[in-house]
Amino acid sequence: MTPGTARVLGGPPAAAALLTEAGRRAGRLPRPPHLALVRVGEDPASVSYVRGKAQKAAEVGLSSHVHALPEATTQAELLALVETLNADPAVNGILVQLPLPAHLNPEPVLLALDPAKDVDGLHPANTGALWNNHAGLRPCTPAGIMALLAHHGVTVAGQRTVVVGRSALVGRPVAGLLLNADATVTVAHRATPDLGAVTREADLLIVAAGQVHLITPDMVRPGAVVVDVGIHRVPTESGKGRLTGDVHPDVAQVAAALTPVPGGVGPMTVAQLLMNTVIAAERQHARAPHPEVSGEHVR
Known part of the structure; x- marks a missing residue:
């Protein structure tokens, strides 16, 4: 690709395509996939995020339920809810909204999930499963990045790729997905000289x-x-602030193509969450005993 004013790799059209595909596949199942959203407390950001996920699920034909627990919920109570949702055959996907209140440890909760x-x-x-390139549910933002690149026709196989960041949420899993897609991958981080x-x-x-x-520009190959992937609110003279990313x-x-902030990777995360819910429902349906297989009679 040639440098200049970079082509914009917009998230909204890529997310819309992914949501359309999720809705199409959901419609082929015997019942709408169901997503259980678990929220503890009334943190305004968490309330907004969970509400948005539920609304988007409804738009593409998925069902969902918000399990809104009080701030004082104990670790044992939260784990009991997770176990109940694990055992419920009507629930296809579970998301525990983070961060949890300070008195709750998220690690055992996430480990308790089916x-x-x-x-x-x-x-x-x-x-x-990701690192062994086996079937499994992929982290939403990394998988969303791969879907965004595919939507915009960006070649991954054979490319020399650098990932800056090594978090468990994005950096590490996106490196694994890139390797699975035949890219040559280097992971850099704050200790990289x-x-x-x-x-x-x-x-x-x-x-x-x-x-931020x-x-x-001098750090990017023409x-x-x-x-x-970064998103930060920086101050402005108006006092409202503006959103910007990790990239100047x-x-x-210099670049040939660049995701904007906002409007780049962000929309892909929720779209991939709903696609993951559909994938989970498809796999659970495929494993479930059917009357003609189990010998049961339909009444």
């Missing part, structure tokens, strides 16, 4: 470091494709 219903894709069983020397090697640069404008906007003058 991996087949873990639509966030963060259970160690799903992590292991001369980061720019590493990022300039990339045909495809994915930045999920959580640092970490990547500047003609590279750049995916900015001037990178658009």
